Amino acid sequence: MIDRRVQKTRKILSQALVSLILEKGYDAITIQDIIDRANVGRSTFYAHFENKDQLLLVGNENFRHILKSKVEDGELTIDFEFFFQHVAENYDLALAFFGKKGGHVLIDFFRDLIADLVMKHYKIQLQVSEKIQLKMLNYQADAIATSIIRLLTLWVEDQMPFSAKEMAGVSNKMIKQLEAEVFNIKVVSQTH
Amino acid sequence: MIDRRVQKTRKILSQALVSLILEKGYDAITIQDIIDRANVGRSTFYAHFENKDQLLLVGNENFRHILKSKVEDGELTIDFEFFFQHVAENYDLALAFFGKKGGHVLIDFFRDLIADLVMKHYKIQLQVSEKIQLKMLNYQADAIATSIIRLLTLWVEDQMPFSAKEMAGVSNKMIKQLEAEVFNIKVVSQTH
DNA sequence: TATTTTATCGAACATAATGTATCATAACTT
DNA sequence: AAGTTATGATACATTATGTTCGATAAAATA
Numbered sequence: 001m002i003d004r005r006v007q008k009t010r011k012i013l014s015q016a017l018v019s020l021i022l023e024k025g026y027d028a029i030t031i032q033d034i035i036d037r038a039n040v041g042r043s044t045f046y047a048h049f050e051n052k053d054q055l056l057l058v059g060n061e062n063f064r065h066i067l068k069s070k071v072e073d074g075e076l077t078i079d080f081e082f083f084f085q086h087v088a089e090n091y092d093l094a095l096a097f098f099g100k101k102g103g104h105v106l107i108d109f110f111r112d113l114i115a116d117l118v119m120k121h122y123k124i125q126l127q128v129s130e131k132i133q134l135k136m137l138n139y140q141a142d143a144i145a146t147s148i149i150r151l152l153t154l155w156v157e158d159q160m161p162f163s164a165k166e167m168a169g170v171s172n173k174m175i176k177q178l179e180a181e182v183f184n185i186k187v188v189s190q191t192h
Numbered sequence: 193m194i195d196r197r198v199q200k201t202r203k204i205l206s207q208a209l210v211s212l213i214l215e216k217g218y219d220a221i222t223i224q225d226i227i228d229r230a231n232v233g234r235s236t237f238y239a240h241f242e243n244k245d246q247l248l249l250v251g252n253e254n255f256r257h258i259l260k261s262k263v264e265d266g267e268l269t270i271d272f273e274f275f276f277q278h279v280a281e282n283y284d285l286a287l288a289f290f291g292k293k294g295g296h297v298l299i300d301f302f303r304d305l306i307a308d309l310v311m312k313h314y315k316i317q318l319q320v321s322e323k324i325q326l327k328m329l330n331y332q333a334d335a336i337a338t339s340i341i342r343l344l345t346l347w348v349e350d351q352m353p354f355s356a357k358e359m360a361g362v363s364n365k366m367i368k369q370l371e372a373e374v375f376n377i378k379v380v381s382q383t384h
Numbered sequence: 385t386a387t388t389t390t391a392t393c394g395a396a397c398a399t400a401a402t403g404t405a406t407c408a409t410a411a412c413t414t
Numbered sequence: 415a416a417g418t419t420a421t422g423a424t425a426c427a428t429t430a431t432g433t434t435c436g437a438t439a440a441a442a443t444a
Contacts, residue, residue, distance in 0.1 A: 003441060005391050027219075032430055041393045046432065135353065139346050140362065146342040147335035154331050161327065170332065177369045195412065197420050224401055233422040238403070389442070395435090402429075413418070 010048060012038045014059030017052070021096040026052075026103035056097075056105050063093055064106065068113060078121050080148070080171045084164035087152065094156045098149070107149055115145035118175055125183055137182060144174050202240060204230045206251030209244070213288040218244075218295035248289075248297050255285055256298065260305060270313050272340070272363045276356035279344065286348045290341070299341055307337035310367055314374065329374065336366050 016038035020029045029052065035045050049055040057064070070082040087094045097106040118141040126134075148171045155167055208230035212221045221244065227237050241247040249256070262274040279286045289298040310333040318326075340363045347359055 001442085003391065005440065009392080030430060031432090042431090043394085043433080043435095044392055047391075135350075136358070136362065139343055142346060143339035143342045143366075147339035150335045150338040151331055154334060158327075166328070170328065173373060174335075177373070181365060181369070193413085195420065197411065201420080222401060223403090234402090235404080235406095235423090236421055239420075385444100387442105387444075389440105391438105391440075393436105393438080397434085398432100400429100400431075402427100404426085406423105406425085408421105408423090410419105410421075412420085414416090 006048075009038075009040060009044060010059060013040060013045065013048065013055060016040075017055055017059065018093065018096045021101055021103070022092070022099075025101040026056075053103070053105050056103060057109075060093065060097070060106075063090060063097075064109065067110070071110075071114065071117065078117060078172065078175055079168060081165055081168035084152070084155075084167045084171075087156065088160055088164050091156070091160070094152075098153050099157050100153065107153070111142070111145050111149050113145075114148055115142040118145055121175070122179065122182065125179075140178055140182075144178055147174060198240075201230075201232060201236060202251060205232060205237065205240070205247060209247055209251065210285065210288045213293055213295070214284070214291075217293040218248075245295070245297050248295060249301075252285065252289070252298075255282060255289075256301065259302070263302075263306065263309065270309060270364065270367055271360060273357055273360035276344070276347075276359045276363075279348065280352055280356050283348070283352070286344075290345050291349050292345065299345075303334070303337050303341050305337075306340055307334040310337055313367070314371065317371075317374070332370055336370055339366060 013034060016034050017029070020033055020037060024033075031042075031045060031052065034040075034052070034055070035042055049058065067083065067086055070086045071078075071080060073082060087098070096102055119138060122137060122141065126137075151167060151171060155162065205226060208226050209221070212225055212229060216225075223234075223237060223244065226232075226244070226247070227234055241250065259275065259278055262278045263270075263272060265274060279290070288294055311330060314329060314333065318329075343359060343363060347354065
């Protein structure tokens with residue numbers, strides 16, 4: 001059981017960071033800003049976290065893990081609907097983490113996560129054809145993951161004018177298109 | 193005619209910044225680091241630049257403008273070959289600007305530039321059908337521009353194992369694929 | 385409830401970066 | 415050769431950093 005004081009301190013520090021991100025942007029925030037806002041002693045901060053990044057990561061572990069599970073659940077099909085849905089349900093947090101004023105910690109985390117998933121998805125089919133440029137495919141998987149996170153950023157920054165389903169649809173299309181290109185499958189020919 | 197001392201100061205400050213980026217990463221660099229490395233007085237720095245970002249932007253205006261012209265020359269077809277070629281010919285600079293240790297100034301600049309070009313490219317065809325979700329198309333253009341810059345980052349970070357032509361090919365394909373998709377939407381809306 | 389454990393605060397500290405200002409000097413232009 | 419100006423050196427007040435310490439309040443435990 002974690003000491004109630006500890007829970008309280010960590011929570012208020014996390015909240016202070018989030019509110020500060022929305023105000024002045026992650027990069028401009030100092031430790032001093034955070035402990036002033038949270039009304040917490042300087043030594044107390046360092047008793048819990050080493051720096052800003054760690055506070056953002058550990059302090060919002062819950063949100064991060066849940067969001068991670070949303071995208072990992074649909075591993076086989078890589079369906080991002082639950083992912084975007086959960087973002088929409090936590091708008092303030094998402095804005096702080098993925099918006100333009102947010103830091104790069106969570107963006108990098110999810111970019112790498114999605115890139116891995118996309119690669120895993122492709123690799124199932126790679127066993128068949130071996131002539132693929134694996135390194136270039138890695139680049140492309142990473143690039144697509146990056147563009148999906150970028151879509152997310154634009155979406156939350158723009159107050160989410162589309163549904164989570166629409167956003168997931170666009171994301172899935174990107175992955176499918178690369179898939180079609182790599183494996184020489186003509187998606188268009190299927191609709192004809 | 194610009195004073196020779198001014199030219200010398202600006203050049204050495206720019207070089208100091210680039211070398212520092214490769215060593216410790218853009219974000220960790222202080223003004224103090226720069227003037228120490230350049231052996232330039234503190235007041236001299238501020239006589240020329242307001243901050244790090246401005247030094248990076250103005251100090252390497254030449255490289256930026258040339259690189260910009262490379263991608264703008266091929267406006268009609270959006271051919272990135274010259275773009276990646278020029279990057280390859282300035283490897284150290286590119287690594288400092290687009291590598292993982294680099295800042296976000298130039299990355300943001302070229303992302304926006306490419307996104308605009310892509311949109312301009314699409315808009316030619318958009319005149320025909322007006323039912324297109326223009327906002328979503330903007331998102332996608334931005335996302336694709338982001339992924340192309342990400343490809344660039346991975347490429348330079350990986351010591352450029354592919355030719356500029358190959359990189360341009362992949363970039364162009366991404367744009368073409370979205371183009372095909374948009375065209376697809378047009379067809380569907382017409383048949384309904 | 386009484387006792388022990390521990391998280392927090394407040395204060396102090398040395399170090400470092402910031403942005404500004406002044407002035408003598410060296411380097412440049414004309 | 416004379417006038418102009420960019421630079422370096424120095425100083426300054428302000429702010430942030432990361433660490434340490436003891437007193438105190440709040441928690442867990444018996």
